[in-house]
Amino acid sequence: MTEPHSYLSPEELQAWRLSLQEANRNNIFCYCRRCHREWVASDQVACLCGSKDVEYIACWQFPDG
Structure with missing residues (x-):
């Protein structure tokens, strides 16, 4: 497979x-x-309740304002 x-x-x-x-x-x-x-958080980690059904959004994607 090529890049x-x-x-x-x-x-x-x-x-x-x-x-x-x-x-x-x-x-x-x-x-x-x-x-x-x-x-x-800094990484995509599971929730404290043990669930891995977690949504992750980079905060820098939210507009300031």
Whole structure:
């Protein structure tokens, strides 16, 4: 299987991925569909109730305002 064509060099792609990781640090809104708990985390983790049915949204995607 070949890699999809990218307009970024391998170095630019790595830098872009690192910037997304940094933007997500302590910045992922998590919502449990089972118990309705909400929290902010750095990774996509299961809920404290044990459910893995969790919605994840990067907070930086929300507009300021």
